[in-house]
Amino acid sequence: MIGRVAVPVVAVVTLALPAVLDDSALAVYILLGLAAMVTVGVSLLMGYAGQVSLGQGAFYGIGAYTAALLTLGGVPPLAGLVAAPVVAAASALVVGTPLLRLRGHHLAFATLAMQLILLSVAGQLEFTGGDIGLQGIPQFGVGSWEAGGAAAYAYLTWAGLALVMLVTRNVITSRPGRALRALATSETAAASSGIPVGRYKLVVFALSAAFAGLAGGIYCYYTGYVAPGSFPVLISIQYIVMAVVGGLGTIWGAVVGATAITLLVQGLDGLATLPGMPSYAPTVLSYAVYALVLIGMVLFMPRGLVPALSRRRKSLSERV
Amino acid sequence: MSAFLTYLLNGLAVGCAIALVASGLVVIHRVTGVVNFAQGTFAVVAGLCVSSLLGLGIPHGVSELAAVAVAAFAGLLAGVAAIGRRDTTPLSSLIVTLGVGVLAYAVEIVLWGDQPRSAPGLAGSVTLAGARIQTQHLLVIGVTAATFVLLALFFGRTYLGKALTACASNPYAARVVGIDVRRMGLLAFALGGLLGGLAGVLVTPLRPISFDTDVTLIVNGFAAAVFGALTRPVVTLVGALLLGVAETMAAGYGYGSHQLEVALGLMIVVMIVQASRRSTLSQEVT
Numbered sequence: 001m002i003g004r005v006a007v008p009v010v011a012v013v014t015l016a017l018p019a020v021l022d023d024s025a026l027a028v029y030i031l032l033g034l035a036a037m038v039t040v041g042v043s044l045l046m047g048y049a050g051q052v053s054l055g056q057g058a059f060y061g062i063g064a065y066t067a068a069l070l071t072l073g074g075v076p077p078l079a080g081l082v083a084a085p086v087v088a089a090a091s092a093l094v095v096g097t098p099l100l101r102l103r104g105h106h107l108a109f110a111t112l113a114m115q116l117i118l119l120s121v122a123g124q125l126e127f128t129g130g131d132i133g134l135q136g137i138p139q140f141g142v143g144s145w146e147a148g149g150a151a152a153y154a155y156l157t158w159a160g161l162a163l164v165m166l167v168t169r170n171v172i173t174s175r176p177g178r179a180l181r182a183l184a185t186s187e188t189a190a191a192s193s194g195i196p197v198g199r200y201k202l203v204v205f206a207l208s209a210a211f212a213g214l215a216g217g218i219y220c221y222y223t224g225y226v227a228p229g230s231f232p233v234l235i236s237i238q239y240i241v242m243a244v245v246g247g248l249g250t251i252w253g254a255v256v257g258a259t260a261i262t263l264l265v266q267g268l269d270g271l272a273t274l275p276g277m278p279s280y281a282p283t284v285l286s287y288a289v290y291a292l293v294l295i296g297m298v299l300f301m302p303r304g305l306v307p308a309l310s311r312r313r314k315s316l317s318e319r320v
Numbered sequence: 321m322s323a324f325l326t327y328l329l330n331g332l333a334v335g336c337a338i339a340l341v342a343s344g345l346v347v348i349h350r351v352t353g354v355v356n357f358a359q360g361t362f363a364v365v366a367g368l369c370v371s372s373l374l375g376l377g378i379p380h381g382v383s384e385l386a387a388v389a390v391a392a393f394a395g396l397l398a399g400v401a402a403i404g405r406r407d408t409t410p411l412s413s414l415i416v417t418l419g420v421g422v423l424a425y426a427v428e429i430v431l432w433g434d435q436p437r438s439a440p441g442l443a444g445s446v447t448l449a450g451a452r453i454q455t456q457h458l459l460v461i462g463v464t465a466a467t468f469v470l471l472a473l474f475f476g477r478t479y480l481g482k483a484l485t486a487c488a489s490n491p492y493a494a495r496v497v498g499i500d501v502r503r504m505g506l507l508a509f510a511l512g513g514l515l516g517g518l519a520g521v522l523v524t525p526l527r528p529i530s531f532d533t534d535v536t537l538i539v540n541g542f543a544a545a546v547f548g549a550l551t552r553p554v555v556t557l558v559g560a561l562l563l564g565v566a567e568t569m570a571a572g573y574g575y576g577s578h579q580l581e582v583a584l585g586l587m588i589v590v591m592i593v594q595a596s597r598r599s600t601l602s603q604e605v606t
Binding site: 052098099101102103104105106108109110112113114116117120121233234237240244280283284285287288290291292294295298299302 | 355401405408410411412414415416418419420421422423425426429430433434535539542546580581584585587588591592595596
């Protein structure tokens with residue numbers, strides 16, 4: 001009931017916002033959308049398939065580098081944007097085949113190691129531009145139309161997010177979705193009821209990588225610049241914070257979590273750049289926020305904001 | 321030949337530092353089942369502390385001990401956050417320690433800034449069978465050897481150490497005979513902080529340390545601990561020494577830029593081999 005009212009309202013607000021926001025606010029809006037896109041994948045992976053990835057930033061980076069390299073090589077931007085999630089998913093399939101034999105903290109460290117290796121390799125190879133990275137990436141465009149302003153990227157980002165959410169919803173409500181929920185609780189039980197555990201885990205891993213790759217593709221056209229420094233380990237941790245805050249295994253939770261964290265960090269940034277604050281204040285505050293929110297949520301609200309709120313709503317309506 | 325010996329001895333020293341970080345991981349994991357992501361942080365905190373204390377003119381020895389004590393306290397705090405609440409699953413605790421590590425970034429930048437800092441250690445070098453080796457390297461090897469002997473004595477011969485081992489092998493049975501499992505877990509975290517701090521104090525004179533050095537430290541430490549399946553200290557020591565020697569050799573013979581990849585690749589391979597030898601059921605939480 002509430003969902004039926006809320007979805008159109010959210011859609012209308014989302015579509016109206018780029019028209020009214022100024023450029024700096026639009027930048028936040030775009031980065032928020034991109035973060036939400038990656039977080040939906042993380043939430044799917046952690047909440048449904050029960051796998052922790054500390055290397056989601058790697059796929060974000062792969063998507064960005066793919067789109068950037070292709071476009072700089074003369075391929076139309078649209079093809080670059082399509083290739084970004086495809087290449088990210090393909091590399092997830094390759095990397096995931098050995099890695100997904102691991103679970104729990106082993107998988108967490110292995111995915112972290114994967115991102116560190118990737119960053120180190122990208123910083124050394126010639127064609128990725130080394131530590132300096134790739135610059136002068138052309139604007140995104142289709143045919144003769146070219147995305148000029150930030151508003152166009154905002155629409156592109158949120159269209160991408162809508163697509164990602166739709167795909168996730170369909171996956172969750174399908175038969176494989178039920179299988180995923182089963183294998184998150186016990187792989188042995190799932191396997192003995194005939195679920196191809198390994199294949200399903202791999203597919204979800206690839207899907208979440210594709211989401212991150214798409215976000216990375218849009219990111220590279222928007223900023224026109226990619227470098228290893230754009231994808232630090234902290235970015236992967238940030239996605240986990242967002243997914244945990246919103247509530248693992250909920251699609252809207254990922255969006256709510258990304259929004260909450262982005263706005264919180266932005267608000268504190270505004271505070272930290274006030275005159276009289278030390279120069280390190282913005283970095284310190286954002287680290288502190290990530291850390292405290294993560295610890296607080298895991299300990300005191302482990303199911304996340306969205307499930308906690310909807311449960312409260314349910315219990316209220318039952319009382320009425 | 322003498323170059324080889326130099327690399328070997330330097331590699332052993334690097335491996336010893338890794339072993340100290342890894343042994344902290346193992347102690348905490350054995351007792352609580354938690355993989356402590358903030359283990360590298362303890363080393364960083366101790367390293368930064370020692371550079372400040374020596375800068376203030378406090379003599380060697382006192383500064384190092386104080387820094388290790390600070391790291392042990394940091395370990396205790398991390399433990400309170402990670403296992404202080406009942407019903408925190410090990411994976412939730414891992415994420416909490418991740419948060420502790422990031423929180424430490426904020427504190428470290430406020431206190432010490434974001435530039436790498438160093439500290440003076442033992443100056444000079446000795447020549448051993450034609451190989452020059454820094455005295456500090458020898459100190460690292462000596463302290464690590466002593467620490468592992470003390471750890472073995474502590475776990476094997478003292479009542480407290482045996483209680484810790486009891487918690488590790490069967491927490492339920494340990495509770496039945498009256499051991500406070502949670503207090504033992506906190507003690508393990510403090511011990512882990514102490515071991516991490518020791519590593520930090522020893523490493524800081526060799527290579528400058530900054531707030532984000534902890535990622536390299538924890539990844540190397542975890543790689544070593546994985547050799548011993550996160551439970552066996554002696555295998556961990558061997559793994560750490562192998563890793564240190566392999567990295568130093570790679571750097572010495574001109575593959576220095578691939579040092580990190582060597583360590584990480586090795587870790588992933590070892591984990592996958594170990595995982596394939598265990599059944600799925602044995603790894604699932606019951």
